[in-house]
Amino acid sequence: MANDKKLVxxxxxxxVDFAQWYTDVVKKxxxxxxxxxxxxxxxxxxxxxxxENIQKELDxxxxxxGVENVYMPMFIPESLLNKEKDHVEGFAPEVAWVTHGGSxxxxxxxxxxxxxxxxxxxxxxxxxxxxRDLPKVYNQWCSVIRWEKxxxxxxxxxxxxxxxxxxxxxxxxxxxxxxxxxxNLYADFCENVLAIPMIKGRKTDKxxxxxxxxxxxxxxxxHDGKALQSGTSHNFGDGFAKAFGIQYTDKNNKLQxxxxxxxxxxxxxxxxxxxxxxxxxxxxLPPKIAPTQVMIIPIMQKKEGVLEKAAELKExxxxxxxxxxxSDKSPGWxxxxxxxxxxxxxxxxxxxxxxxxxxxxxRRDTREKTVVxxxxxxxxxxxxxxxxxxxxxxxxxxxRDTHTYDALTMDEFADTIANKPGFVRxxxxxxxxxxxxxxxxxxxxxRCMPFEQHSISDTCVCCGKKAKSLVYWGKAY
Amino acid sequence: MANDKKLVxxxxxxxVDFAQWYTDVVKKxxxxxxxxxxxxxxxxxxxxxxxENIQKELDxxxxxxGVENVYMPMFIPESLLNKEKDHVEGFAPEVAWVTHGGSxxxxxxxxxxxxxxxxxxxxxxxxxxxxRDLPKVYNQWCSVIRWEKxxxxxxxxxxxxxxxxxxxxxxxxxxxxxxxxxxNLYADFCENVLAIPMIKGRKTDKxxxxxxxxxxxxxxxxHDGKALQSGTSHNFGDGFAKAFGIQYTDKNNKLQxxxxxxxxxxxxxxxxxxxxxxxxxxxxLPPKIAPTQVMIIPIMQKKEGVLEKAAELKExxxxxxxxxxxSDKSPGWxxxxxxxxxxxxxxxxxxxxxxxxxxxxxRRDTREKTVVxxxxxxxxxxxxxxxxxxxxxxxxxxxRDTHTYDALTMDEFADTIANKPGFVRxxxxxxxxxxxxxxxxxxxxxRCMPFEQHSISDTCVCCGKKAKSLVYWGKAY
Numbered sequence: 001m002a003n004d005k006k007l008v009x010x011x012x013x014x015x016v017d018f019a020q021w022y023t024d025v026v027k028k029x030x031x032x033x034x035x036x037x038x039x040x041x042x043x044x045x046x047x048x049x050x051x052e053n054i055q056k057e058l059d060x061x062x063x064x065x066g067v068e069n070v071y072m073p074m075f076i077p078e079s080l081l082n083k084e085k086d087h088v089e090g091f092a093p094e095v096a097w098v099t100h101g102g103s104x105x106x107x108x109x110x111x112x113x114x115x116x117x118x119x120x121x122x123x124x125x126x127x128x129x130x131x132r133d134l135p136k137v138y139n140q141w142c143s144v145i146r147w148e149k150x151x152x153x154x155x156x157x158x159x160x161x162x163x164x165x166x167x168x169x170x171x172x173x174x175x176x177x178x179x180x181x182x183x184n185l186y187a188d189f190c191e192n193v194l195a196i197p198m199i200k201g202r203k204t205d206k207x208x209x210x211x212x213x214x215x216x217x218x219x220x221x222x223h224d225g226k227a228l229q230s231g232t233s234h235n236f237g238d239g240f241a242k243a244f245g246i247q248y249t250d251k252n253n254k255l256q257x258x259x260x261x262x263x264x265x266x267x268x269x270x271x272x273x274x275x276x277x278x279x280x281x282x283x284x285l286p287p288k289i290a291p292t293q294v295m296i297i298p299i300m301q302k303k304e305g306v307l308e309k310a311a312e313l314k315e316x317x318x319x320x321x322x323x324x325x326x327s328d329k330s331p332g333w334x335x336x337x338x339x340x341x342x343x344x345x346x347x348x349x350x351x352x353x354x355x356x357x358x359x360x361x362x363r364r365d366t367r368e369k370t371v372v373x374x375x376x377x378x379x380x381x382x383x384x385x386x387x388x389x390x391x392x393x394x395x396x397x398x399x400r401d402t403h404t405y406d407a408l409t410m411d412e413f414a415d416t417i418a419n420k421p422g423f424v425r426x427x428x429x430x431x432x433x434x435x436x437x438x439x440x441x442x443x444x445x446x447r448c449m450p451f452e453q454h455s456i457s458d459t460c461v462c463c464g465k466k467a468k469s470l471v472y473w474g475k476a477y
Numbered sequence: 478m479a480n481d482k483k484l485v486x487x488x489x490x491x492x493v494d495f496a497q498w499y500t501d502v503v504k505k506x507x508x509x510x511x512x513x514x515x516x517x518x519x520x521x522x523x524x525x526x527x528x529e530n531i532q533k534e535l536d537x538x539x540x541x542x543g544v545e546n547v548y549m550p551m552f553i554p555e556s557l558l559n560k561e562k563d564h565v566e567g568f569a570p571e572v573a574w575v576t577h578g579g580s581x582x583x584x585x586x587x588x589x590x591x592x593x594x595x596x597x598x599x600x601x602x603x604x605x606x607x608x609r610d611l612p613k614v615y616n617q618w619c620s621v622i623r624w625e626k627x628x629x630x631x632x633x634x635x636x637x638x639x640x641x642x643x644x645x646x647x648x649x650x651x652x653x654x655x656x657x658x659x660x661n662l663y664a665d666f667c668e669n670v671l672a673i674p675m676i677k678g679r680k681t682d683k684x685x686x687x688x689x690x691x692x693x694x695x696x697x698x699x700h701d702g703k704a705l706q707s708g709t710s711h712n713f714g715d716g717f718a719k720a721f722g723i724q725y726t727d728k729n730n731k732l733q734x735x736x737x738x739x740x741x742x743x744x745x746x747x748x749x750x751x752x753x754x755x756x757x758x759x760x761x762l763p764p765k766i767a768p769t770q771v772m773i774i775p776i777m778q779k780k781e782g783v784l785e786k787a788a789e790l791k792e793x794x795x796x797x798x799x800x801x802x803x804s805d806k807s808p809g810w811x812x813x814x815x816x817x818x819x820x821x822x823x824x825x826x827x828x829x830x831x832x833x834x835x836x837x838x839x840r841r842d843t844r845e846k847t848v849v850x851x852x853x854x855x856x857x858x859x860x861x862x863x864x865x866x867x868x869x870x871x872x873x874x875x876x877r878d879t880h881t882y883d884a885l886t887m888d889e890f891a892d893t894i895a896n897k898p899g900f901v902r903x904x905x906x907x908x909x910x911x912x913x914x915x916x917x918x919x920x921x922x923x924r925c926m927p928f929e930q931h932s933i934s935d936t937c938v939c940c941g942k943k944a945k946s947l948v949y950w951g952k953a954y
Binding site for chain 1: 573599
């Protein structure tokens, strides 16, 4: 028991120090290991398997909407990065520069891609000629580099994994439609697979992507009341097309510029999973994304027939992602590990259970125990996993809704941010000066102007002038 | 018809200029596009989809043997790369160096990984403590950079995509077993999925991997008689473990060094597919790896009912990867495109076919036509795809076997290499001096010492001393 305790006790309580709790979980659940390169982490099997599942689910959804995958070079020549003015200003300060190949200095520096708009634009300018070549709906799965000063596993790292979709369309309408379509796809995926409810909305001009006409975002609330931008979808209009000369001949034989979009999700989603669902025993993974959904833990496994029965049970549960922990550790230690790793269900089976033709199912999130006959265990596990998935979404939604506050005055705003971690909803006039002032006075940034608008006041919370939009504000990762 | 001809005629005949034919195919089949960075290509949807299928097939086979996927940083600090002497000598001349992050010069240069032995070793030195932590059987899918002077799509590029497996074992026996297991897995995959027969063998010391104790390889013969190294598996012994201090406590509480392996396959497999199976009409893809297996081409598609019937047929063939080409191009143009892209079967269906309740199936490799009733088309297509897959393997095997020559003297060797493109089998004494001399005199390199050894002479083809091994030689990509 001493050892069992050690594993659990070595996690800081989330109420004592949320940041330390987070770090403890990523290490103890063996999601990542720090590497010898500042700000770059190693994805261990337990962490990478979550990303593989995210990729599989998202990729299937992408392809169902006509997305095709491609792969672009990881290097961008400096002159290419410089082609779109806003874009280069946004990214140049945080790129890594390759200056030498082998022992030779390069004639032109290459940056390691922080994002690939410029590469896609250059590519599109070569392959798009006629309206027949449109739309192009391409995506790539890759890693990118951003030279961040402070880093944190999954949330902000020098290198991270992501997908970046880049599309080109004949009309502005079609581009806007695709931008919103992908944002909706992202939100749907997060809610239905990751059990994380999202606020969908538009970023203010201050917060939008470098080079975009409009940036749309999905924002989630973490357990500690901080916001996490979880995915973005950008409408570029024809700005990049003009900078890169991406034109097509329309049906009337006239030259037109294309309209473009881009959209991305990253490994920070794993951080969201941890911070929305985790507890003081470690990670809690929603069944639909968990690499292992059921861990069978044999009790008194040296007794004749126990390991055989556990193996038999695993076979029987082939419809799920199941493992048996038949290592020589104690059951208590195995329980702790299964909990730390966030495996949704554990099934305990020992000599007495076998005699009674039953097993004990324990839910990771509620710790609810169900004794179930082995004859109906398959159906039962299916039901419990489904229930757990929907309960987790509902819990996260309730947490978010009970941590969303309206503010009508700046005092109220500042007081809420200081004392009640969560989203603040407040009206805004649309001026960046007010946005800046709010950030300065409260530390909160605008998260988004939600698609679902309603008015809580006629005046801007900051300047008192006529309000234009309801805005979600918050402290953010 | 003028346009139809243009698409086909614009490919150089492989008999006239094989290198140009290859370049024409990769461009015309829209597998890649050149990028603005020297030696880096863009994988277009048709090219990347082949890689996705390779990944899917290989990854499933890996996991069935207990492999777990991870992801390591793309940067390696210079000091880490320098830790294993042979390894750094092999790779340092061809790495890209990052010297600046944002506007600051880095205290230590970082190389973009050419391969990740050093990162895995550093990682293993931190996470392996006891025999209970072994074996570690990790793999990653990623891109790597090697600063090559001359490049060619898929075959040799500055950046390429690959998987690299890195394992650590308690004993030398287990490491050797894993090395061979993965080589066999590679060969099996190439034969059964890519329809490319492989010679399995061991590399000479001259040709082995920088830092390895032994390198095993699979070698294929291309249509032009040149060899292509298609996958390698290395046994590192405990060399890296000693350089990086990777030790574990065994069951007797004694410190031991681990034994390691690594193994990799790359996007050059796509080059192999092109050069083994392609013909003067373009690419020919084996059914098992083809992103689209069947292209339905409606004939006189403006006639009532034709497009509907084509769509209905697509539904019916849901067990296969099927598309309908209902674009407004002419049927002849569509035939050329389907052939250029190597889609295994085309199904032609027009008003007369519909009236007769039939369709015409055309095989890409033999152009054999089969008229088949729509009632049994699903079964028939399954049979034809299977037959095509095995015919392609047999054709490739026959081509290789009829282009493999034995040489008993240096004159015979030189004459064969000069006049009969293919593999040369010749006996070798084991001295590198002879290997060097053979290369100098004939231009051929040793490909491998095949696992299946037989003697064709008692003496070395070069020096006349006692022969140790039969060796496959050839000109290689």
